Amino acid sequence: MKNDLTESERPGVASGLKYHAWLQCIECGEQYSLSRVIYRCERCDGLLSVEHDPEPIRLTGRERWKSLFESRMASFEHPWSSGVWGKKEWVLPGIDDQHITTLGEGRTPLLSVPAFARELDLEYVGIKQCGISHTGSFKDLGMTVLVSHVRSLIASGTPIRAVACASTGDTSAALAAYASAAGIPTVVFLPAGKISMAQLVQPIACGSLVLSLDTDFDGCMEIVRAITLDPSIYLANSMNPLRIEGQKTVSVELAQQLGWKVPDWVIIPGGNLGNVSALGQGFRLLRLAGLIDRYPRICVAQSENANPLYRSYRAGLGPLVPMQAQKTLASAIQIGNPVSYPRAVRALKEFDGVVEQATEEELANAAARVDRFGLFNDPHTGVALAALIKLRAAGTIAAGASVAVISTAHGLKFADSKAAYHEGRLDLEAKYKNAPVELPANIEAVRAELGRRLP
Numbered sequence: 001m002k003n004d005l006t007e008s009e010r011p012g013v014a015s016g017l018k019y020h021a022w023l024q025c026i027e028c029g030e031q032y033s034l035s036r037v038i039y040r041c042e043r044c045d046g047l048l049s050v051e052h053d054p055e056p057i058r059l060t061g062r063e064r065w066k067s068l069f070e071s072r073m074a075s076f077e078h079p080w081s082s083g084v085w086g087k088k089e090w091v092l093p094g095i096d097d098q099h100i101t102t103l104g105e106g107r108t109p110l111l112s113v114p115a116f117a118r119e120l121d122l123e124y125v126g127i128k129q130c131g132i133s134h135t136g137s138f139k140d141l142g143m144t145v146l147v148s149h150v151r152s153l154i155a156s157g158t159p160i161r162a163v164a165c166a167s168t169g170d171t172s173a174a175l176a177a178y179a180s181a182a183g184i185p186t187v188v189f190l191p192a193g194k195i196s197m198a199q200l201v202q203p204i205a206c207g208s209l210v211l212s213l214d215t216d217f218d219g220c221m222e223i224v225r226a227i228t229l230d231p232s233i234y235l236a237n238s239m240n241p242l243r244i245e246g247q248k249t250v251s252v253e254l255a256q257q258l259g260w261k262v263p264d265w266v267i268i269p270g271g272n273l274g275n276v277s278a279l280g281q282g283f284r285l286l287r288l289a290g291l292i293d294r295y296p297r298i299c300v301a302q303s304e305n306a307n308p309l310y311r312s313y314r315a316g317l318g319p320l321v322p323m324q325a326q327k328t329l330a331s332a333i334q335i336g337n338p339v340s341y342p343r344a345v346r347a348l349k350e351f352d353g354v355v356e357q358a359t360e361e362e363l364a365n366a367a368a369r370v371d372r373f374g375l376f377n378d379p380h381t382g383v384a385l386a387a388l389i390k391l392r393a394a395g396t397i398a399a400g401a402s403v404a405v406i407s408t409a410h411g412l413k414f415a416d417s418k419a420a421y422h423e424g425r426l427d428l429e430a431k432y433k434n435a436p437v438e439l440p441a442n443i444e445a446v447r448a449e450l451g452r453r454l455p
């Protein structure tokens, strides 16, 4: 493979060190080349992860990584202008830059919400806005890597006709956008009537073959797994570790934005559970590189209506018991049989993790409460914020702690359910309801209303 980023034409790259990654079974340790189209271990059927040779990353040293990552964060050059590819050596070190398809993902704001932190008696609450992205969710971070990898596979002669995914809405939007940009056909399997209009219209607009199935996400997942037994149809769900590799840059950006420090806690909403394992991978590499010297604790937040991880956590994290997920406002995590369960368990154990859940009322009220400080939280971020409020009330998160909440989608993708909350159309007590006031177009009526309402 050509560029391992050791050539002198690459600005700021450590010389003499080869960065190297491969696929590895998380159960039996069997290794496979990244050029293989393979989603599970051939020996034991375990999940795979992308593993990186630790030595060159460690030997490069903290100062060098710092200056490299900081200079790239300010660069407009391809591919450094992407927040994901600015960390290329930690993601896919071997890929040729000409195969990289980026739509400007990453480099998302970490918004401090001091008034909310004060209400909870916390030192710091920051919301990492991963939904401020091309298709409005963090899935873009994963998809830029998967699609770029597929491009390089195709360029080296691997016969791939299309890329396919099952989706609760955001994966299909991201896949459609990135693959279309790369000129690769896509097939997306969606549960009919279970995703938002904003999510549905994205793959339609990008020209995907959209198959709307009369089932839920878990049903779509089963079908896409069968379809992608044909290696010419490449799987873009997070069972495939190449889909989550880019998502670990969230941890790296988070630490970078905090001056190469980590908060005491990171709270992340979880459905299929790929993202929490990616988060963990990021913190592992940060520590290996010497960029941080301790780990945060992690909380995975689930909707009570789709809480297989929460139930398992309560029962001691034994084997997963799949469940029938019920309808939730947090529709992107309405998943009862999470593929990445074993990866999530590993992350929970390593990061002294906890799992919390939120009812529909708790998640909607938490999102609305924090919206009043100028945010516009989607229901999944609402689940994470509700978990924060509950863990703080229980004392699990101590007074004076610092907390980062991973916001996974843009609130505008869920404008319908947010409007329903404020109009009182949801079957719950909307504590922060703020319905529009209907008035005749009459100056006296308006003056009277202002007199009643303004301080």
Ligand SMILES: *Cc1c(COP(=O)(O)O)cnc(C)c1O
Binding pocket: 137, 138, 139, 170, 171, 238, 269, 270, 271, 272, 273, 274, 275, 276, 332, 333, 380, 408, 409
């Ligand atoms: C996909 C998604 C999640 C869940 O991520 P997993 O990796 O499946 O746990 C959470 N929120 C939103 C908005 C998503 O699109």
Ligand SMILES: [Zn+2]
Binding pocket: 025, 026, 027, 028, 029, 030, 041, 042, 043, 044, 045, 046
């Ligand atoms: Zn194995």
